Each structure stands twice: as structure tokens, then as C-alpha cells.
Amino acid sequence: MKQIKTWLNESTYTSPLSPGCKMCSDGSKLVILITGLCPSNCYYCPLSKEKLGKDRIFADEWELTDESDTEKIIMEAEYIDATGAGITGGDPLIVWQRTKKYITLLKERFGPNFHIHLYTSGLKNNNYIENLVSSGLDEIRFHPMPNQWNKMDSSPILNSVNNAIDTGVDVAIEIPSIPKMEKQIISLVKWGDKKAIKWINLNELEFSETNAEAINKKDFTVKDDISAAIKGSQDTAYNVINLASNVDLNIGVHYCSSSFKDGIQLKRRIIRRAKNIAKKPDIITKDGTLIKGVIYTNKKTITYLANLLLKDYKIKNYEIYINKEKNRIEINPELLEKIAQNLKKIGLKCYIIEEYPTADRLEVERTPI
Ligand code: SF4
Incomplete structure (x- = not known):
């Protein structure tokens, strides 16, 4: 039986935990939204109207004028004393050349220990994963669709995951914890364990301006008046972690609560920036x-x-x-x-x-x- 570690603001995990998540909790991960374009169309996608489907680039809250405006990326990393970066979207593989350029830039500027992870649907351009790894990518987090969670061996991203594993990069899975989907998520965890995937991140599902209508149709409600988090999402994640801890698995399972994102990651990143720019x-x-x-x-x-x-x-x-x-x-x-x-x-x-x-x-x- 594995120990369940309680973290800050209701987050919990079983080891191993991504080094990227540890940096996030210190507020030292720069968030690069590298494009709002994505080949997937998840009903729960939290991306705002201003970013969803648009090819815009942000280093934290700072918008780049265009792809070559890389000075802002470096400055933002310095303002928060970043120890790593999370490249997100949209889907970074859609603009894989840009992603490669930024990974190279950050590794050259901040050294090999600057930890870079990226998040992807894995649906397009997966043949470039090796290229990104050779540029210095440390971790890749796949986001499979919910209808694939209990049949990953026939999933459209199977090849992408296999390709990534073959490169030796840390391979992870990142999904929202959808209420009452314990069975499917456990199936995904066990599949990931067999594949030697390192860890799976379960994010608390949240309402946003763009997903509210679709989420309402599923009859989900907010967990309380002060939060955008969805009732039942946390319970589902806890149930999965409890079940996973009782089985002999190597894969780490990490639940990241909505209040952890706002109250710890974001707050600490803001405090770091304030100290440097005040x-x-x-x-x-x-x-x-x-x-x-x-x-x-x-x-x-x-x-x-x-x-x-x-x-x-x-x-x-x-x-x-x-x-x-x-x-x-x-x-x-x-x-x-x-x-x-x-x-x-x-x-x-x-x-x-x-x-x-x-x-x-x-x-x-x-x-x-
Ligand atoms: S894969 Fe991620 S970015 Fe793309 S639509 Fe789904 S939730 Fe949004």
C-alpha cells in the first residue's frame, strides 16, 4: 500500500510527483501559453474566449507581439526568478517549431536544469516529439479524451505516447477529474502504470466563461459560492487516489485542486514578481x-x-x-x-x-x- 501525502490547499498525491509540480507550488514555473490553437474540442476546455482558437502567445500574463518577441519570455522568467517553464495551449505540438525554438532559447539562457514540461492532446505532429526532446524537453503530459480513458490501447494518441516513451523523456498524463468517472480514471491509471508512465495529474474541474454552457448541460454545479470548482470533482480524485494507493503501482497520482492553483501557485508567482518589479x-x-x-x-x-x-x-x-x-x-x-x-x-x-x-x-x- 502506498502512502497518500497531503499537500497544500486540499491537494494530495502518491509518489512520484513531477519536479515540474514542485516548482509550480513554489511559484517558480513560467507559464507559456504558446498558442490557443488545438485540434481537440473538449467540452470542459477552460481557455478564455480571447485565447481559445486564436494563435496568440503569452508569457504568464504578458502577451508577445509575435513569435519573435522572445525578449518578453526571458524578462518574465527573470521577473519571477523562474526555475522552469510549463508550455501549454491550446496544443504546443500544433506550433512545434515555435515550441522547439522556445525550449532551445530557455535552455541556452537558463541552463540544463531549467525544467521544461509541455502539455498536449497528442493528436497532431507527434512525430516531432523526439525533436523537441533532443532540444531539451524534460517532461511531456498527454491529455487523452474522456471516452478513451478505459480503452487507451485503441486510442488515437497511442502512437504519440509510445513515441514519447521511446525517447526516454518523462511521460505523464494530465486530465480533469470529472465527477463520477472513477472507474474510467482508475482504468487509465492502471494502463499508464503498465506503460511505465511516470505520473498522472488530476485537475479539479472548473467552470469558465467558455465551458459554462456545456458543463451546465451535464448537470454539474459549483462546489460552493466562492469557487468556480465543480462539486464532486475533488471527491472523484480522492476516490481514485485511495483506490490507486491500495494497488501495487509505480505510477504517481496527483490531485491538483483549484484552490492550490489560485492560492498557492499563482499567489507565490505573484509574490516573486512583486519583489522584483516593485x-x-x-x-x-x-x-x-x-x-x-x-x-x-x-x-x-x-x-x-x-x-x-x-x-x-x-x-x-x-x-x-x-x-x-x-x-x-x-x-x-x-x-x-x-x-x-x-x-x-x-x-x-x-x-x-x-x-x-x-x-x-x-x-x-x-x-x-
Ligand atoms: S486538449 Fe486542452 S487545450 Fe485542447 S481543447 Fe482540450 S482542454 Fe482545451
């Missing part, structure tokens, strides 16, 4: 968001206003950041509270804002003062 006047919260005092102005007067603040209020150079992109001056929030009344008298708008340190700088809150 400006001197910013306050970093425990969640990694940035609190700023901002004074809005315009292109013509921004430098004049900055000089005024330096002179009249004796603000030090390092206490002020001129954000020309957003036409605003950023200073420490506590400092702004002290001088806001005077600035408002001369018609300036002052706010305390909280925003993510991510490339999209998503604003969470804005309070006028």
Missing part, C-alpha cells in the same frame, strides 16, 4: 499586490509636477516614480495621504490604488483621497 515607493502586500499612492496629471505637466513635489514637499528622488505610460506620479501611499488635500486644491486627482504586479497590472481597488 518600485521603491510601493508597498507589497502579503498577497503580492502593490499599494501605490498615485497623482494623475498629463504628458505636458508630469515632469513639472514631479519637480514641484521634490522641491515643495521635500520628497526624495527615490520616493517618487514618474509613470509616463499612465500619466501619473507614484509615491508612497502614506506620504500621499499627508499632501493630498493640498494637491487637490490645485485640481489634481489623488488615489490609493492596489494592483497586481503582473504584466497586465490588473487593478484590484482604487480609493480617491
